[in-house]
Amino acid sequence: MVTLNSYLTLSAVLFSIGAVGVFTQRNALIMYMCIELMLNAVNLTFIAFSRYLNDLGGHVFVFMIMTVAAAEAAVGLAIIMALFRNKETVNVDEINLSKG
Amino acid sequence: MKWMLFSPEIFYLLAALCFLLLSMTGRLHRRRDHHIALALAVAGVAVCVASLQLEGSLFSETYKIDLFSQVFKLLLSVGLALVVGICSELRGIQERYEHEVYLLLFPCTLATMLLVSSIHWLGVYVSLELSSYSLYILVALRKDWTQGIEAGLKYFLVGVFASAMMLFGMVILYGTTGTLDVKQLAQILPGLMSHAAVVVGLLLALSGFFFKLAVFPFHFWAADVYQGAAHQIAAYIATVSKVAAIAVLVRMVAMLGGSSDYFVHVLAVLSVVSMTVGNLAAIAQKDLKRLLAYSTVAHAGYVLIGILSMNPGGYAGAIFYAMAILVMKFTVFLVLVKVAWDGTNLEVDGLAGLHRRSPLLAMALMVALFSLAGLPPTVGFTGKFLIFTAAMERGHFALVLIAMINVVISLYYYLLMLRAAYLLEPQEQCSPLSLSAPIKLLAGALVVVMVAAGIFPRYLMDLARNAAQGLM
Numbered sequence: 001m002v003t004l005n006s007y008l009t010l011s012a013v014l015f016s017i018g019a020v021g022v023f024t025q026r027n028a029l030i031m032y033m034c035i036e037l038m039l040n041a042v043n044l045t046f047i048a049f050s051r052y053l054n055d056l057g058g059h060v061f062v063f064m065i066m067t068v069a070a071a072e073a074a075v076g077l078a079i080i081m082a083l084f085r086n087k088e089t090v091n092v093d094e095i096n097l098s099k100g
Numbered sequence: 101m102k103w104m105l106f107s108p109e110i111f112y113l114l115a116a117l118c119f120l121l122l123s124m125t126g127r128l129h130r131r132r133d134h135h136i137a138l139a140l141a142v143a144g145v146a147v148c149v150a151s152l153q154l155e156g157s158l159f160s161e162t163y164k165i166d167l168f169s170q171v172f173k174l175l176l177s178v179g180l181a182l183v184v185g186i187c188s189e190l191r192g193i194q195e196r197y198e199h200e201v202y203l204l205l206f207p208c209t210l211a212t213m214l215l216v217s218s219i220h221w222l223g224v225y226v227s228l229e230l231s232s233y234s235l236y237i238l239v240a241l242r243k244d245w246t247q248g249i250e251a252g253l254k255y256f257l258v259g260v261f262a263s264a265m266m267l268f269g270m271v272i273l274y275g276t277t278g279t280l281d282v283k284q285l286a287q288i289l290p291g292l293m294s295h296a297a298v299v300v301g302l303l304l305a306l307s308g309f310f311f312k313l314a315v316f317p318f319h320f321w322a323a324d325v326y327q328g329a330a331h332q333i334a335a336y337i338a339t340v341s342k343v344a345a346i347a348v349l350v351r352m353v354a355m356l357g358g359s360s361d362y363f364v365h366v367l368a369v370l371s372v373v374s375m376t377v378g379n380l381a382a383i384a385q386k387d388l389k390r391l392l393a394y395s396t397v398a399h400a401g402y403v404l405i406g407i408l409s410m411n412p413g414g415y416a417g418a419i420f421y422a423m424a425i426l427v428m429k430f431t432v433f434l435v436l437v438k439v440a441w442d443g444t445n446l447e448v449d450g451l452a453g454l455h456r457r458s459p460l461l462a463m464a465l466m467v468a469l470f471s472l473a474g475l476p477p478t479v480g481f482t483g484k485f486l487i488f489t490a491a492m493e494r495g496h497f498a499l500v501l502i503a504m505i506n507v508v509i510s511l512y513y514y515l516l517m518l519r520a521a522y523l524l525e526p527q528e529q530c531s532p533l534s535l536s537a538p539i540k541l542l543a544g545a546l547v548v549v550m551v552a553a554g555i556f557p558r559y560l561m562d563l564a565r566n567a568a569q570g571l572m
Contacts, residue, residue, distance in 0.1 A: 008275075015268060022261055031257055038264040042271050049275040057280045061222055065267065068229050075233050076256050079240050083249045092257075095250045 007048035014041035028080050028090040039069055105156045105165045108173050111147045112210035115140040119206060123199040130198065134188050137202045141181035144209075148174040162220035162281065168567040171419070172216040172347040175426055179340035180209045182430050183332060185542060191443030192330030197241045205336065208234035212344035216351070219282040221270045221305070224348065225263075228308055231344065232259050235337060239329040243443060251328020258321040262311030269304025272297055286355040293360035302356060303366055309352075312345035313400045314393070316374040323385070326393035327445060334389055335433035338396055339426050346403055346422040350415050353407050354571040367408035368499055375401030375506040382513050388436060388446045391513060392429070395472060398510060399425060405499055406487035413490035415568035416561070421483040423560060424471065427553075428480055431468035431546045435461045438533055448517055453526035458533040462521050464543045469514040471550050474507050479553040486561070 014037055021034030043062045050058025084090050103110065118140065122133060152170045157163060184205070190198050211231035218224045236256045242248025274280055276298050277288045292298045311318035326334045357363055378397030385391040399421075406418035438461055439454065440446040455462040471480035484507070488500045535543075553560055 018264070019261075022257070028253060028257070032260075035257070035260045035264055038261075039267065042264065042267040045268075045271045046274065049271065049278075053275075053278045055278060057222075058274060061225075061270075061274075061280065064222055064226060068226060071233060072229070072260060075236050076260065079236065079249060079252045079256055082240065082245075083253055086245050086249060092253070095253070 004048055004052045007044060011041040011044040026091050026093045028092055032076055039065060105154050105158055107151050108148050109210060109213055111144055112206055116206040116210060119203040123203050128198055133202060137184045141184040144177045145181050148177040162223055163217050164219045165217055166570045168570050169217040171563060171567045173213045175343050175423060176209055176212050176340055179343060179426050183336045186434055186437045187332050192243055193241050194243050204234040204238050209340060212340060215344050216347040221280045238333045239325055242328060242330050247328045251325045255321050255325045259311060262318050263308050265304050266308030269301045272301030273305055282355055289356050290358055299360055299363050306352060309345045309348050312341055314397045315400045316370050316377060319397045322393040322397055323390040326389040327387055331437045335430060338429045343422045343426055346418055349407055350418050351571060354415055357410055364408050367404055371401045371404035372502050375503060379506050379509040386447050388448050392432060402484060402487060402503060405491050405503060409490045409494045411490055411494060412568050413493060415571060416564040417486035417490050419564040419567055420486050420560060424479045424483040427546060427550055428468050428471045431464050434543060435465045448520050451520040452524035453530055454521040457530055458535060460540055460543050464547050465521055466518055467547050467550050469518050473511050473514040477554040479550050482554055482557040
């Protein structure tokens with residue numbers, strides 16, 4: 001029997017890995033993947049709560065998050081690609097602006 | 101006739117579709133596109149004025165139309181019209197993508213309008229993302245590839261991170277209360293505010309808007325994005341997007357925030373740090389847009405004071421301040437766009453000799469800066485006055501004191517800009533700026549509005565009060 005707590009623990013761990021990754025990784029693609037990990041941790045929590053509360057709202061929200069994340073991937077990867085075409089790098093440390 | 105309630109949104113959707121079609125026709129007609137955009141944006145203002153008095157709710161009560169939302173929709177549409185007004189020469193944008201500027205600006209405005217009316221987390225989330233994604237792309241369209249793309253990437257990464265935090269907050273609230281509807285939440289939450297999880301969830305759920313408003317932990321994108329984006333786009337981010345963020349924060353805090361000291365304390369800390377960091381960082385800036393970005397961070401701090409006062413006066417003050425920010429910030433950007441007409445970035449010293457090159461713009465800049473600094477008799481003074489009195493009523497004396505000190509600090513760099521415009525002599529001989537008649541008229545009108553709204557703020561104040569009344 002998997003309890004609500006196990007789901008919450010798992011998603012908390014996933015969310016933390018993602019959040020730490022955003023701050024420690026310097027590769028734009030990996031940072032983006034870490035953020036996706038955070039989003040999926042949220043999705044897992046929504047589903048877990050949704051089952052636990054017997055409420056469909058959470059399920060619907062997860063579908064929306066997945067749809068929006070797809071649009072986000074389109075925008076984000078386009079920007080990262082454009083950066084790579086220009087600079088031949090996706091390392092955010094080699095970008096001049098990102099210091100402030 | 102329920103669709104009437106939705107008329108501003110429908111109008112902006114149709115306008116966006118119109119530009120979608122135009123962008124498919126292939127060849128670029130710069131003047132034609134600009135004229136159409138301007139006509140549509142002005143018509144949009146008219147639609148918003150016409151729907152100012154509407155009230156009701158849509159989509160199973162998840163979308164609320166009241167005076168508050170309609171006032172903000174009017175502000176957003178005015179903001180869009182003003183920004184489109186300075187888009188006649190988009191020299192900061194790559195030529196092949198000029199089509200797409202309007203195509204993205206209109207849906208972005210539509211999304212901010214959806215945002216101010218949504219009272220369900222799902223609507224809030226989807227419309228926030230729609231407005232953000234349009235802006236990420238708009239920022240990346242800068243003519244100077246590297247600058248634009250880098251700024252776009254930074255904006256994107258910070259923005260997506262903030263929205264992940266926001267979702268996490270929403271899921272905590274969902275788990276603890278079992279509802280995603282803000283109206284139901286407003287009935288359940290007051291009894292639960294002593295739980296740490298609820299307060300943390302609420303704060304995280306608002307972090308998406310802290311990001312939009314450039315409040316402290318999410319402020320570090322502002323300077324780079326303003327610097328990297330084309331002037332017109334930066335103007336849009338500084339005005340329309342900020343106004344929408346203030347609207348959502350006011351509504352959510354008014355509905356959900358009540359009666360938790362802990363929540364107020366956290367907001368107070370965010371506000372103090374934003375003001376101080378913003379003002380101190382602005383002093384060190386050479387680039388005009390970076391300076392404006394940090395001044396925006398500071399202004400976000402002032403607005404938060406009004407919001408965390410959690411009394412009708414505070415909300416009205418925040419609403420009034422949103423109107424003030426729209427006019428003041430836009431005026432500075434108008435001057436920036438005209439002085440840096442070739443689309444390159446401008447140093448503060450680049451304003452040198454402005455009073456001789458264009459006395460009208462210099463005067464507009466002066467009034468706008470006085471207003472930003474909060475000197476009477478300008479609209480900025482009235483806004484700060486309303487916010488600070490509301491905070492004093494709630495006994496936040498220390499907070500107001502810190503804010504006043506910050507206002508004094510901010511005077512320094514606003515006066516530096518003014519000194520550049522009026523006292524510095526340019527290095528080389530600069531020709532007078534030629535302004536078209538509509539732009540002259542616009543600059544004059546902005547000056548009149550800023551001063552008139554400072555001396556006779558009664559009408560706007562009543563509007564803000566009535567809008568805030570509906571929230572409680």
